[in-house]
Amino acid sequence: xxxxxLAHRYEGPSGAVPVLVGATxxxxxxxxxxxxxxxxxxxxxxLSLIGGLERVQTGTLEVGGRxxxxxxxxxxxxxxxxxxxxxFQNFGLLxxxxxxxxxxxxxxxxxxRSAVRRRRAAELLDAVGMTPRAAHRPGALSxxxxxxxxxxxxxxxxxxxxxADEPTGNLDADTxxxxxQLLESLRRDRGCTLMVVTHDRxxxxxxxxxxxxxxxxxxxxxxxxxxxxxxxxxxx
Amino acid sequence: xxxxxxxxxxxxxxxVLVLAACGSTATTTSTRPAVTGPRTTYVAVGxxxxxxxxxxxxxxDAWPQQFFRHSLPLEAVFVNAAVPGxxxxxAITDQAPLASSSRATVVxxxxxxxxxxxxxxxxxYATQLLQLLRxxxxxxxxxxxxxxxxxxxxxxxxxxxxxxGRPGRGLRxxxxxxDPATLAATTSAYDQAIAADAAQTGSILVDLQxxxxxxxxxxxxxxLDPSGADLSTAGSTLVAQAFGDAVPAGTRHTAWSTxxxxxxxxxxxxxxxxxxxxxxxxxxAPTSTHGNQRLTAxxxxxxxxxxxxxx
Amino acid sequence: MSWADAFxxxxxxxxxxxxxxxxxxxxxxxxxxxxxxxxxxxxxxxGRVLNQLAKGGPLAGIQVAAAAPDPSQAGVDNPxxxxxxxxxxAAVDRIAxxxxxxxxxxxxxxxxxxxxxxxxATGGNVVGPNNSGSVVFDQLVGVNLSRLSDFPVTLxxxxxxxxxxVTQVDVTPVLLARYGITGTRTRSVVGSQIIxxxxxxxxxxxxxxxxxxxxxxATIVGVVxxxxxxxxxxxxxxxxxxxxxxxxxxxxxxxxxxxxxxxAGLFVIARxxxxxxxxxxxxxxxxxxxxxxxxxxxxxxxxxxxxxxVLTGIGVIALAIASLGITNALLAAxxxxxxxxxxxxxxxxxxxxxxxxFLIEAGVxxxxxxxxxTVLGLALARLVAAIVDGYLTSQGLAGVHVSxxxxxxxxxxxxxxxxxxxxGALPARRAARLPAREAVEL
Numbered sequence: 001x002x003x004x005x006l007a008h009r010y011e012g013p014s015g016a017v018p019v020l021v022g023a024t025x026x027x028x029x030x031x032x033x034x035x036x037x038x039x040x041x042x043x044x045x046x047l048s049l050i051g052g053l054e055r056v057q058t059g060t061l062e063v064g065g066r067x068x069x070x071x072x073x074x075x076x077x078x079x080x081x082x083x084x085x086x087x088f089q090n091f092g093l094l095x096x097x098x099x100x101x102x103x104x105x106x107x108x109x110x111x112x113r114s115a116v117r118r119r120r121a122a123e124l125l126d127a128v129g130m131t132p133r134a135a136h137r138p139g140a141l142s143x144x145x146x147x148x149x150x151x152x153x154x155x156x157x158x159x160x161x162x163x164a165d166e167p168t169g170n171l172d173a174d175t176x177x178x179x180x181q182l183l184e185s186l187r188r189d190r191g192c193t194l195m196v197v198t199h200d201r202x203x204x205x206x207x208x209x210x211x212x213x214x215x216x217x218x219x220x221x222x223x224x225x226x227x228x229x230x231x232x233x234x235x236x
Numbered sequence: 237x238x239x240x241x242x243x244x245x246x247x248x249x250x251x252v253l254v255l256a257a258c259g260s261t262a263t264t265t266s267t268r269p270a271v272t273g274p275r276t277t278y279v280a281v282g283x284x285x286x287x288x289x290x291x292x293x294x295x296x297d298a299w300p301q302q303f304f305r306h307s308l309p310l311e312a313v314f315v316n317a318a319v320p321g322x323x324x325x326x327a328i329t330d331q332a333p334l335a336s337s338s339r340a341t342v343v344x345x346x347x348x349x350x351x352x353x354x355x356x357x358x359x360x361y362a363t364q365l366l367q368l369l370r371x372x373x374x375x376x377x378x379x380x381x382x383x384x385x386x387x388x389x390x391x392x393x394x395x396x397x398x399x400x401g402r403p404g405r406g407l408r409x410x411x412x413x414x415d416p417a418t419l420a421a422t423t424s425a426y427d428q429a430i431a432a433d434a435a436q437t438g439s440i441l442v443d444l445q446x447x448x449x450x451x452x453x454x455x456x457x458x459x460l461d462p463s464g465a466d467l468s469t470a471g472s473t474l475v476a477q478a479f480g481d482a483v484p485a486g487t488r489h490t491a492w493s494t495x496x497x498x499x500x501x502x503x504x505x506x507x508x509x510x511x512x513x514x515x516x517x518x519x520x521a522p523t524s525t526h527g528n529q530r531l532t533a534x535x536x537x538x539x540x541x542x543x544x545x546x547x
Numbered sequence: 548m549s550w551a552d553a554f555x556x557x558x559x560x561x562x563x564x565x566x567x568x569x570x571x572x573x574x575x576x577x578x579x580x581x582x583x584x585x586x587x588x589x590x591x592x593x594g595r596v597l598n599q600l601a602k603g604g605p606l607a608g609i610q611v612a613a614a615a616p617d618p619s620q621a622g623v624d625n626p627x628x629x630x631x632x633x634x635x636x637a638a639v640d641r642i643a644x645x646x647x648x649x650x651x652x653x654x655x656x657x658x659x660x661x662x663x664x665x666x667x668a669t670g671g672n673v674v675g676p677n678n679s680g681s682v683v684f685d686q687l688v689g690v691n692l693s694r695l696s697d698f699p700v701t702l703x704x705x706x707x708x709x710x711x712x713v714t715q716v717d718v719t720p721v722l723l724a725r726y727g728i729t730g731t732r733t734r735s736v737v738g739s740q741i742i743x744x745x746x747x748x749x750x751x752x753x754x755x756x757x758x759x760x761x762x763x764x765a766t767i768v769g770v771v772x773x774x775x776x777x778x779x780x781x782x783x784x785x786x787x788x789x790x791x792x793x794x795x796x797x798x799x800x801x802x803x804x805x806x807x808x809x810x811a812g813l814f815v816i817a818r819x820x821x822x823x824x825x826x827x828x829x830x831x832x833x834x835x836x837x838x839x840x841x842x843x844x845x846x847x848x849x850x851x852x853x854x855x856x857v858l859t860g861i862g863v864i865a866l867a868i869a870s871l872g873i874t875n876a877l878l879a880a881x882x883x884x885x886x887x888x889x890x891x892x893x894x895x896x897x898x899x900x901x902x903x904x905f906l907i908e909a910g911v912x913x914x915x916x917x918x919x920x921t922v923l924g925l926a927l928a929r930l931v932a933a934i935v936d937g938y939l940t941s942q943g944l945a946g947v948h949v950s951x952x953x954x955x956x957x958x959x960x961x962x963x964x965x966x967x968x969x970x971g972a973l974p975a976r977r978a979a980r981l982p983a984r985e986a987v988e989l
Contacts, residue, residue: 044987053893053983074897080983081895092890092986096559108552109895153894165987275713295674295682296664296742304762305664305742310714314762319751330752334759 002026006059008045019045021216027193027209034207035197041213043197044165051163052080064160081110085154089166091146093138100134103152110157124152128182144175151183164196276312278304279340281331283350285391286318290466299472300344307480321408323350324364332371343372344479346382348426349392353410358422362429369437379439380482383427385448387420394464440482447478548900557907571876572916578869579920579963582862587928587952589858593851595947600840605697607820609827609839611813616836624843628836633808645829647822648815652697655689656778656811657790660744660760668725683725686778689787697816705737705769713786717769722779739767745790748801756801761793866963870970873909877974888978889985898979905975906968913967917960
């Protein structure tokens with residue numbers, strides 16, 4: 001994905017507030033990037049733009065060769081559904097559905113047949129080690145378990161891009177390590193691009209590429225060496 | 237909730253409410269089969285003692301009416317052809333044709349008083365009665381013929397004997413009433429003729445002589461009204477019962493009803509008829525002003541003013 | 548997302564807050580019950596009133612009298628009649644051929660003595676001294692007993708005579724009143740035996756007129772609510788025709804009225820209320836006077852229609868108010884579920900998926916409330932009808948009959964559902980417009 005001069009502002013009570021002022025970046029296919037920066041730097045906003053949760057106001061954004069900035073309405077929804085897998089800091093599970101149903105949700109929205117999506121959800125829950133808890137509702141799961149389910153849901157439609165917004169922000173250290181290892185292994189096994197928003201330096205160091213967002217702009221710095229996961233940053 | 241479940245809920249509620257709402261006053265008892273086919277048609281041939289003069293309610297208490305109500309089937313039809321003062325000869329011309337045109341299947345004949353008081357000779361009486369019975373039997377009807385009660389219980393005789401004259405109800409007293417012995421002999425000859433004619437024609441003899449004598453011997457209610465000219469209500473009941481007991485089993489109604497005008501079966505005159513009317517019979521005035529003449533007058537005056545209207 | 552998945556998702560969302568959902572459904576149910584009960588009771592009352600006007604017979608029934616019509620009374624429900632005019636079989640056949648006539652039912656009458664041993668009648672037409680006695684003069688009315696449901700006659704006790712029976716009759720309250728039997732005591736006469744006597748004129752050998760009666764016995768098997776015209780005894784055609792023949796065979800010099808009209812009247816049923824005016828006009832053109840409560844029925848139906856409109860309006864208002872509860876509940880749900888809606892959008896839900904989900908939630912609550920309310924309303928209407936029916940029959944009057952208004956029930960459920968979906972439109976649109984970023988906003 002390639003973002004060029006992305007700018008974004010929010011309408012506040014006292015007028016427009018600029019959040020991004022010309023962010024430019026490039027993450028290679030199958031890459032692993034960490035987006036870091038101080039609080040309020042616009043990390044979540046940039047992630048939202050990349051994930052299609054917000055429409056691009058200024059600049060260009062290409063993901064997998066598609067011009068995301070030009071997508072609207074159902075096209076944008078389809079992009080979110082099939083190209084992106086989003087993992088939220090607060091897990092983002094629907095309390096009314098079981099773990100299995102939450103994982104199936106994206107497939108339901110994609111119109112998959114029930115037998116197919118049920119099988120796919122079972123495979124993913126198995127991959128994240130949540131098969132015994134498939135029938136439980138989020139209220140009965142721990143934070144780590146919920147994040148595992150969220151990861152499974154993000155992968156159900158085989159997206160090309162996984163976006164994780166502070167995936168370990170609400171987890172303890174041990175659980176965070178488990179979740180990150182899981183995320184990274186799944187990324188490797190399924191071959192997709194991963195971008196993680198984090199304020200954790202150690203977590204950021206695991207990525208092959210580090211994008212620093214400061215005052216609305218990005219400075220990209222390759223991780224020293226190969227990164228914690230042993231991956232080398234490739235070219236854009 | 238599925239539609240099916242909703243329907244079953246509705247049906248259950250409806251059923252409960254329908255059951256709760258049940259309580260219609262109209263019953264739904266099974267209907268008796270309609271009566272069709274040949275009906276018992278009863279024609280009474282007689283004189284003034286057959287139209288109820290002397291009873292409390294002639295239309296209901298006349299002995300043929302009681303006989304019809306209590307001894308014949310529910311579907312029976314009844315025509316009272318009796319003419320007050322009719323002799324046997326009169327009946328042949330006046331009443332027998334009606335029995336024939338009505339296709340009567342049961343006919344009662346009780347014609348004694350008028351002939352006796354008119355002085356008809358026994359031989360003539362026998363001949364005329366035979367002719368009458370033959371004409372009635374010719375159409376296949378069951379004919380029951382009553383004989384004469386004891387003389388002093390013969391309707392009309394006590395009235396003529398005691399000088400009641402002609403009470404205006406068809407009773408014709410002879411200018412010179414024969415002595416009782418002569419009349420008794422004539423009565424006995426009548427009874428022999430009745431028995432013989434009945435046997436000859438296959439008619440059924442109804443022994444009123446014996447029935448009335450038995451009742452009198454047991455001290456029952458008066459057989460005649462106080463004037464002696466007509467049957468009393470109790471007397472009518474006795475006669476009706478006597479005729480009823482003579483009806484062949486196949487034609488007879490199985491039991492007398494429980495109406496108040498029915499006395500005891502074995503001894504009619506031992507039980508008084510409960511007073512259904514406040515009118516007390518008097519010796520000089522007739523107990524009832526009804527009879528065919530009164531009814532006729534009533535019909536003529538009333539029915540012209542009536543015509544059925546839908547509302 | 549398929550409709551089935553949308554329903555499942557909506558159902559899960561509703562059941563997440565069962566208390567709020569139950570309250571919303573109850574509100575709709577109460578409104579639907581009110582709507583259904585009011586209209587069912589209105590329909591029942593209408594049926595009772597019209598039944599009363601038609602005296603228990605079909606609404607499109609026309610009574611034809613053996614009389615000529617009065618030209619000045621055209622179009623009047625119960626016109627005065629002209630001169631008497633016999634109805635013979637030829638006239639019956641002509642009337643039966645009139646377009647718009649469904650069936651012609653003959654009515655024959657016969658004058659008769661009615662003797663009731665053990666009972667005393669008083670008043671006019673009593674054959675007795677001082678107008679007191681057991682025998683009264685009345686009329687037998689003979690109809691086709693197998694078509695009694697087509698006649699304006701209803702039972703208040705017992706049953707109708709068996710078709711063709713010559714020994715079973717029904718009597719009317721008017722006849723019983725002559726014997727001093729009124730109110731609920733009329734039921735006690737069922738099973739009693741009466742004697743009927745048809746008159747016939749004779750002329751004796753000496754020229755004097757004589758009337759003799761043809762007597763028959765009959766069992767009272769029922770009591771009818773309405774007077775059978777001016778007759779007090781309802782019987783079969785067979786019974787009455789036999790008496791008619793007996794009377795008509797009499798000596799006309801003694802009884803000139805003996806040979807009357809073969810039919811005392813007719814009851815004609817038209818093919819629907821709309822056909823009544825034209826059929827009446829055609830019968831009057833044949834030469835007979837007719838009567839039918841067409842104008843009265845039309846007036847009553849107009850007024851009842853107004854009542855129905857008012858009641859419908861009240862019911863719709865109640866449903867609309869209940870629907871506002873759905874709007875309120877869903878708006879609160881949208882506020883509470885902003886993040887959830889954002890997550891849905893984030894995982895790929897389109898605006899219309901969210902819209903559909905909320906509309907289904909609204910529709911499900913409306914349909915559920917509509918079904919429950921319809922059942923409650925029908926039960927309430929039947930309960931009220933049962934109470935009223937019990938009271939009326941205890942007074943010797945015809946009761947009420949509640950039919951199951953299937954169309955109304957379906958309309959209520961559909962209406963409640965539609966109103967609920969309409970009420971859910973605003974919150975559903977609001978939910979659909981929420982941006983996906985709600986998923987990430989704190």
